[in-house]
Amino acid sequence: MINLIRNEMLKLLRKKRLYVIILIIAFLVPLFTYAQFKEIQEQSENIGNQDWRTVLQQEITETQNQLSSNRIQDEWRKFLKIRLSQQQYYLENDIDPRAPGAPTFMRIFAENSIDLVLPLLVMIIVADLVSSEASSGTIKLLLTRPVKRWRILLSKYLAMVLSISFIVLSVAVLSYGISGIVFGYGGWNMPLLTGFSISGDELVTTNVHIVPQWQFILMEFGLVWYVCLIVGTLTFMLSVLLRSTATVMGIMLSSLIAGAILANMVSSWESAKYLFILNLDLTNYISGIATPIEGMTLGFSMSVLAVWGIAGLIIAFVTFSKRDIY
Numbered sequence: 001m002i003n004l005i006r007n008e009m010l011k012l013l014r015k016k017r018l019y020v021i022i023l024i025i026a027f028l029v030p031l032f033t034y035a036q037f038k039e040i041q042e043q044s045e046n047i048g049n050q051d052w053r054t055v056l057q058q059e060i061t062e063t064q065n066q067l068s069s070n071r072i073q074d075e076w077r078k079f080l081k082i083r084l085s086q087q088q089y090y091l092e093n094d095i096d097p098r099a100p101g102a103p104t105f106m107r108i109f110a111e112n113s114i115d116l117v118l119p120l121l122v123m124i125i126v127a128d129l130v131s132s133e134a135s136s137g138t139i140k141l142l143l144t145r146p147v148k149r150w151r152i153l154l155s156k157y158l159a160m161v162l163s164i165s166f167i168v169l170s171v172a173v174l175s176y177g178i179s180g181i182v183f184g185y186g187g188w189n190m191p192l193l194t195g196f197s198i199s200g201d202e203l204v205t206t207n208v209h210i211v212p213q214w215q216f217i218l219m220e221f222g223l224v225w226y227v228c229l230i231v232g233t234l235t236f237m238l239s240v241l242l243r244s245t246a247t248v249m250g251i252m253l254s255s256l257i258a259g260a261i262l263a264n265m266v267s268s269w270e271s272a273k274y275l276f277i278l279n280l281d282l283t284n285y286i287s288g289i290a291t292p293i294e295g296m297t298l299g300f301s302m303s304v305l306a307v308w309g310i311a312g313l314i315i316a317f318v319t320f321s322k323r324d325i326y
Helices: 002-015 017-047 052-067 074-092 102-113 117-126 131-136 138-143 149-183 213-241 245-262 270-274 283-287 298-322
Strands: 191-194 197-199 202-204 209-212
Touching: 002 017, 002 149, 017 102, 017 117, 017 149, 052 074, 074 191, 102 117, 102 149, 102 213, 102 283, 117 149, 117 213, 117 245, 131 213, 149 213, 149 298, 191 213, 209 213, 213 245, 213 283, 213 298, 270 298, 283 298
Parallel strands: none
Antiparallel strands: 191 209, 197 202
16 A cells, blocks of 8 residues: 555656645745735834834723623623733733734634635645546556555545645645744744634624634644545545546536635525535634524534545545446
């Protein structure tokens, strides 16, 4: 099996698509870095020459005034207490929350690329893993070896998993390394709020708590890897079913774009929550952003994606094992 996986990885490297993806990421990261830098500049201009400590102290005072009111609800009071602790931590440890470092940029980049950019990069790698060999006829030569079909397909799938892991790791390393030149490399222990949930139009803060940014980033990149794996698995299935790489890429591209559009249009279409394309933005759950359809949770979305991924794997292996190669 190790030799089969090594052979598949060598094929991927010879196609040079992994190198192209690294170049794409290396182009996108400076672009996002510049956009973030301009946003920070604009915020600084709005604040004026006022010291950030003075602004933060004013925010602390406003939060304390809100807490002194008897009219606020208990859940909102709990949220304000946690936010006050966060603000006081920034002030006591001389951390400017409006001047993010490279870890903050990593987090923001992951949140903005999880549902479209990274799945598209994964699609580029996976789309022709099987279909290109079927269309060129080299799959016949591969199947003449005394190796069972499922082992051949499994080696291709494991090579795909390694490639996806490499892509996600590259995103983390490049986003940290490049953005740190502009923003600095500190900020790993900056406290962040997580544990939000949405119930109807209300923000539920019962489980809100503070975690250090390094832990938040680990959670986000774990979810990014999971989403990329599911998208890769479904692309892998299509690559087995279809001989045309262009068709595979077209189907996945249209699906991902449709998901980005539908996310803003399907609030009343409850059954749409079972579509994999509406469950890709997993980082929304830990940052407290509203879901496309009421009732969706992190566990629900991960389960839906798992079902799609397992179904895709079963279809791929059964089809590859039973289909006549011609």
